[in-house]
């Protein structure tokens with residue numbers, strides 16, 4: 001039996017990877033830093049995922065797993081030492097800590113089980129960070145373990161094309177929309193051919209910008225605009241004609257920039273985004289809080305809105321709706337989102353132009369900073 005070690009037992013860990021690898025008959029081990037999350041899973045011994053496929057919806061009960069806390073005694077040691085696959089189902093900001101915690105385990109594996117190769121999947125929406133992650137894994141290792149890691153570990157990026165939700169981090173009832181495969185940078189060191197929804201690809205870095213600048217730019221646009229209108233779900237936002245139109249404009253601008261920037265035809269891009277162009281309601285509730293979460297990352301230089309707008313400007317396309325969405329993101333003042341609060345503090349301390357300049361990582365006299373600042377002042381809050 002093959003074994004997956006899932007770091008981060010949240011929505012993607014439990015609701016996507018746990019569900020899919022359980023279906024495929026793999027042994028599942030979860031590691032989480034939150035005692036509430038780990039205890040809830042351990043006490044219940046099972047959880048339920050409502051899976052929405054194109055033609056059917058069904059409940060899948062996932063059980064028979066082990067769950068560990070990131071304890072100082074490394075109770076997860078045995079599970080880690082024989083895992084074929086490790087998935088980092090974490091936000092990018094949590095990966096460095098996870099790599100530091102995992103270092104003694106990698107050191108032990110290099111000594112005690114050197115012959116078994118390991119594949120690590122980095123499951124985030126942040127692109128161009130794989131060299132950094134590899135550095136974080138290698139940094140604490142001894143020279144011998146570093147050599148072993150380079151020879152025997154395939155650290156790979158992925159593209160997650162499904163929304164997975166739960167009402168709280170420890171919830172044992174999740175929902176997932178299963179309509180597209182998980183794209184994984186090839187090659188890997190384990191056999192994924194019998195695991196549903198897994199697809200190996202050889203150009204993940206480029207495809208990931210295209211996915212972020214279409215699926216995630218429209219998603220962020222909807223979340224920030226929805227917050228400003230007082231909605232709490234993405235479903236409510238998409239049902240509002242004004243927000244729906246803004247989302248479509250963001251998609252049009254993004255696609256116009258992408259066909260100029262990347263070797264992809266308009267038809268290929270249209271097909272890739274087909275689902276975004278229909279007014280279909282999602283079969284499950286998705287939350288503005290989740291989709292808007294961490295606006296500092298979402299508005300940063302290479303990410304879904306700013307990176308996208310810069311690509312448009314580079315190719316002579318006016319990114320009007322993207323710029324409005326960045327301004328809306330600057331006005332996203334959800335008290336429970338620490339990074340939204342950091343942005344609000346920056347605006348209070350430095351003024352809007354300096355804050356946009358810092359968040360979007362652009363000079364203050366850049367056209368985009370000036371236009372975002374002007375639009376921000378017009379937003380009624």
Ligand SMILES: NC(=O)c1ccc[n+]([C@@H]2O[C@H](COP(=O)([O-])OP(=O)(O)OC[C@H]3O[C@@H](n4cnc5c(N)ncnc54)[C@H](O)[C@@H]3O)[C@@H](O)[C@H]2O)c1
Nearest residue numbers: 008010011012032033034089090091094098124160163164
């Ligand atoms: N949920 C989705 O629909 C979705 C879709 C695409 C991509 N993603 C990406 O997947 C990643 C995970 O998202 P999620 O929705 O599952 O988040 P989540 O908050 O539901 O789960 C993350 C889990 O990781 C745990 N964690 C954090 N730091 C840890 C550490 N150092 N060691 C062990 N556990 C740790 C947290 O306690 C939490 O349980 C993110 O990068 C997100 O952008 C999510």
Ligand SMILES: O=P(O)(O)OC[C@@H](O)[C@@H](O)[C@H](O)[C@H](O)CO
Nearest residue numbers: 125160161162163215216219291
């Ligand atoms: O996970 P984030 O915070 O990068 O972005 C929120 C959502 O846009 C994202 O999770 C999507 O639902 C997902 O990328 C599926 O397309």
